[in-house]
Amino acid sequence: MPAAEEDSRTARKRRQIMEAARPVFLRNGYVGASMDEVAALAAVSKQTVYKHFTDKEQLFTSIILDTTGQVEGLARLITAALDESGDLEKDLGELARQFLDALMRPEVLRLRRLVIAEADRFPDLGRTWYQQGFERSLETMAGSFGRLAERGLLRLDDPQLAAEHFVGLLLWIPLNKVMFWGGGEHYTPAHLARLSEAAVAAFLRAYGAPEQG
Numbered sequence: 001m002p003a004a005e006e007d008s009r010t011a012r013k014r015r016q017i018m019e020a021a022r023p024v025f026l027r028n029g030y031v032g033a034s035m036d037e038v039a040a041l042a043a044v045s046k047q048t049v050y051k052h053f054t055d056k057e058q059l060f061t062s063i064i065l066d067t068t069g070q071v072e073g074l075a076r077l078i079t080a081a082l083d084e085s086g087d088l089e090k091d092l093g094e095l096a097r098q099f100l101d102a103l104m105r106p107e108v109l110r111l112r113r114l115v116i117a118e119a120d121r122f123p124d125l126g127r128t129w130y131q132q133g134f135e136r137s138l139e140t141m142a143g144s145f146g147r148l149a150e151r152g153l154l155r156l157d158d159p160q161l162a163a164e165h166f167v168g169l170l171l172w173i174p175l176n177k178v179m180f181w182g183g184g185e186h187y188t189p190a191h192l193a194r195l196s197e198a199a200v201a202a203f204l205r206a207y208g209a210p211e212q213g
Contacts, residue, residue, distance in 0.1 A: 014052045017042045022063050026110045030060055030118050060118075061125055067111055068132040074102060075140040082144040088153050089204060096170055096196035103171065104187060109178055116179075138163050145207075155209050162207055169199035 020042035025033045035056055039046040053059040081095040082088075102108065119126040138160070145166075146159035156162045174187055174195060 010052075013044070013048070017044065017049055017052055017059070018063055018066060021059055025060055025063060026107075026114055029114065030056070030121065033060070035059075057122075061122070064111075064115060064125055064129055065132070068129060074099060074137040077102075078137065078140050078144055082141075082148060085148065085153065088148065088208070089200065092166075092200045092203070093196060096200050097193060099167075100170055100174065100192050100196055101189075104174060104178070104192065113179065138167065141166065152209055154207050156207050162203075165206070166199070166203050169202050170196065 017038065021033070021038040024037050024041065028034070033056065035046055035049055038059070039049045042049065049059070053062065077098055078095060081091050081098075085091040115126050115129050141163040142159040145154055145156065145162050148154045149156050149159065154162070174192065178187070
């Protein structure tokens with residue numbers, strides 16, 4: 001078999017195992033996850049699982065780091081919404097709704113709970129997941145806010161702090177609640193839209209240039 005074909009087959013098998021393992025870890029946590037169940041769901045032998053991942057820790061780490069790509073999309077969303085903005089209140093509102101919708105999805109909430117639950121066991125993993133995912137989005141937002149300030153659309157001295165304030169206003173209420181309550185389905189789209197509007201209004205009262213209110 002040609003090397004390229006073998007590499008492709010190996011990559012597909014590895015992806016198949018990771019896709020099967022993700023719901024097992026999300027449902028049962030690290031300690032409760034069974035490699036036997038992973039193998040059964042992936043429709044492979046347990047020996048095949050260990051051929052691709054030396055142990056449960058490596059499989060868990062690979063799954064968590066693989067999900068940072070879900071948050072990278074938020075960075076693209078930020079720059080697309082803000083860098084060419086001609087109506088900051090409108091564009092911030094749209095960004096807020098999409099940002100909140102992305103982070104309140106049940107699979108993202110379950111992943112967040114799992115990373116937090118295992119932070120003491122895998123502190124480096126939690127730190128890396130935060131830096132490569134959420135922190136990168138904050139840095140992208142800070143850059144966009146800085147450029148908006150240069151255009152006179154925002155009034156601020158510290159773009160990074162402004163980005164943290166914006167996300168804090170947006171996420172504090174719903175995200176903290178669902179971290180304790182579980183799920184997230186008790187927040188309807190109308191609830192999330194109202195929270196988004198309130199966060200944008202508060203942010204612009206603090207950071208908006210005079211013409212922005």
